[in-house]
Amino acid sequence: DSGVTQTPKHLITATGQRVTLRCSPRSGDLSVYWYQQSLDQGLQFLIQYYNGEERAKGNILERFSAQQFPDLHSELNLSSLELGDSALYFCASSVGLGEGEQFFGPGTRLTVL
Amino acid sequence: AQSVTQLGSHVSVSEGALVLLRCNYSSSVPPYLFWYVQYPNQGLQLLLKYTSAATLVKGINGFEAEFKKSETSFHLTKPSAHMSDAAEYFCAVSDNFGNEKLTFGTGTRLTIIP
Numbered sequence: 001d002s003g004v005t006q007t008p009k010h011l012i013t014a015t016g017q018r019v020t021l022r023c024s025p026r027s028g029d030l031s032v033y034w035y036q037q038s039l040d041q042g043l044q045f046l047i048q049y050y051n052g053e054e055r056a057k058g059n060i061l062e063r064f065s066a067q068q069f070p071d072l073h074s075e076l077n078l079s080s081l082e083l084g085d086s087a088l089y090f091c092a093s094s095v096g097l098g099e100g101e102q103f104f105g106p107g108t109r110l111t112v113l
Numbered sequence: 114a115q116s117v118t119q120l121g122s123h124v125s126v127s128e129g130a131l132v133l134l135r136c137n138y139s140s141s142v143p144p145y146l147f148w149y150v151q152y153p154n155q156g157l158q159l160l161l162k163y164t165s166a167a168t169l170v171k172g173i174n175g176f177e178a179e180f181k182k183s184e185t186s187f188h189l190t191k192p193s194a195h196m197s198d199a200a201e202y203f204c205a206v207s208d209n210f211g212n213e214k215l216t217f218g219t220g221t222r223l224t225i226i227p
Contacts (some may be wrong), residue, residue, distance in 0.1 A: 043217040056214050104156040
């Protein structure tokens with residue numbers, strides 16, 4: 001158990017819908033990262049937050065957005081969902097900046113029908 | 114841009130045999146390098162990491178990796194494979210200038226033959 005929790009574990013929805021994925025980092029960790037794992041794209045970095053502020057952006061679609069709240073939990077919002085958004089979405093956390101070691105949650109499996 | 118290349122999307126070894134999973138990196142700055150393991154239906158677990166302290170890095174579950182700058186490699190090895198090692202293994206890189214995002218390789222699925 002990494003100490004990172006993600007909810008829900010599974011999510012099934014329809015095209016065009018909007019969903020929210022939630023992540024609670026390890027106690028004391030200030031950085032949160034979101035990654036997408038799909039069969040065709042592999043594991044890709046989406047976005048990072050540090051202590052409530054956006055720190056880095058990767059291959060995140062404009063239909064996707066994220067935020068980190070004062071209690072340090074983070075949410076990833078996916079809207080206007082398409083079939084191709086079906087993937088495993090991981091959250092990871094680390095202590096701070098430049099630490100290099102990230103701890104991953106169990107992931108949320110999103111299925112778009 | 115940083116990248117890692119994992120040679121061999123599938124590797125099969127017999128139980129008790131040497132495990133060798135290959136990873137080559139491309140980075141314009143001294144990198145941080147990682148190996149993660151993913152068991153079926155689970156998240157990623159850190160096996161080991163290289164952060165320039167020592168070129169031979171020992172990790173969990175008997176795995177180790179050697180950083181070779183001249184070969185731009187960071188191959189993962191284990192002397193004797195166990196059935197429980199069957200999983201997918203990912204090599205990843207990040208730079209050490211405060212950019213912590215991980216760039217992953219495409220993964221290697223390890224199968225252990227009884």
